[in-house]
Amino acid sequence: MNYQEINRIKKLKKIKLLGINPYPSKIYKINYNIKKILNNKNFLINNNKILIITGRIINIRNMKNSSFIDIKDYSDYIIQLYYNINNLNIKYKNNKYYINLFKKYLDIGDIIYVKGKLFLTKVKEYTILINKIILLSKSIYPIPNIKIKNNKIYYKFKNKEKRYRMRYIDLIINNNIKKNFIIRTLIINYIRKFLNKINLIEVDTPILQNIPGGANAKPFITYHNKFKKYYYLRISNELFLKKLIVGGFKGVYEFSRNFRNESIDKIHNPEFTILEFYIPYKNYIWMMKFIKKLFNYIYKKILKINNINIINFTNKFKKIKFFNFINKYINFKINENTSKKKLIKLSNILNIKINKNYNKDKIIDNIFNLLCKNNIKSPTFIYDYPKYMSPLAKCKNNNSLLTERFELYINGIEIANAYSELNDPIEQLNRFKKQNKKNIDKDFIKALKIGMPPTVGIGIGIDRLIALFTNNNNIQEVILFPQMK
């Protein structure tokens, strides 16, 4: 415990001795928040409005018989409070009481309830002249102090490790942190609204799974005591949603928290959110158009509250075939027929390290990741992926080596992955077998055998999407409590 904390615990005892409960319980009605006050300054002054607000103290300037206190509330705005001994309620006019309570025992970090009127100080700062103040919660642990001049913040809390581990302090101290998370929720709500409008059903599918399917990643393993059986935290919900399409829903979606036992970087967290949705009787061409509409809709909504400087979604989305795209950045022409031998040769020429165990999909993916994808800035659909890279996608009508699949890239980052779903059970089983997986989800195959209508499905990386819409290049900034060791 540090000395500041010890000091405050002493204060806490003295406050209690004064007969004040430092952690009271009541309903505290407020009639304004700080943002609203600052937006209606003139009205409030002209009408002599009595303001009742709550907030956290972030700075105190004490004079002999008066004080200035800066408080911040949930609106993330700051306002100055002023009190003078003469302006306080009769109850507080006893000098000793006033000095003890307000001058000595209030600290940065305390949460207070305040009643007063707005006025303009000599230095032209809009300020609340308060006549009533109630301590709602005493702060014991010192938070970093903030100094503000001309709207510039001079002292920050910017150590990333501390910010993420103590997000509550980050949210108090740093501006726009809360805003990022509010935007996150807004975007998710807008997506819901958009999908509900076309009558998709939001569903919940199991997080604990027998067989971790629908993607290729290391799962987290857990254990059920009664069943004496290992379970896996889902790496994807894809197969379950398709089972629901077999079951006859008009279309389903789920914001799925997925878990992958891999390492962490700018665009990966061990637990992350993917929106998946599946719509029968549509295909991937339809989905491209739909995604464009969805992103435009979100963009317009968010633009009203936040500048998005990373990308402009109102421009046309680009569209380019997978192999055409790759061929733009290498001096060779490759396509779905190019043999593994040639691809290995090519990798050597391009100075791309490859492992002997690598399959064709892995080699191509390396070329794509290292030489091509970073050239994508504006939203671009890469489409018609080779079959060997897409075990769950349906083949094209005129070419059985390509699939009806696209990925949406923005700023070099994969945001979405979609395909016309493979619904031929025999072929699906064969493709699973080719993957040499230990566990094949036979139940999923059974569902396909019963018959799944032609369906399009997509997965959208929500954390990455939110990062884009909040001008962040790291998803840790849009995950409230990112994973830390």
Place this chain on the structure above:
RNA sequence: GACUUGGUAGCUCAGCUGGUAGAGCAUUACACUUUUAAUGUAAGGGUCCUGGGUUCGAAUCCCAGCCAUGUCACCA
């Protein structure tokens, strides 16, 4: 997993070629009736990430470890 940069007061950071720790804000005390990065005077506050080693002497040099930043690999 590899490399990179870092870990010093509540926060942000200095600390050179080794000589047992500094600043600003925060804290405490006093002064001050409208300040605003309030001000003035004084004071207190440190397991220098951990463990070894070198040395008369280590925050500093060396080794190992822990945690984090960034890049890469893994994540089709």
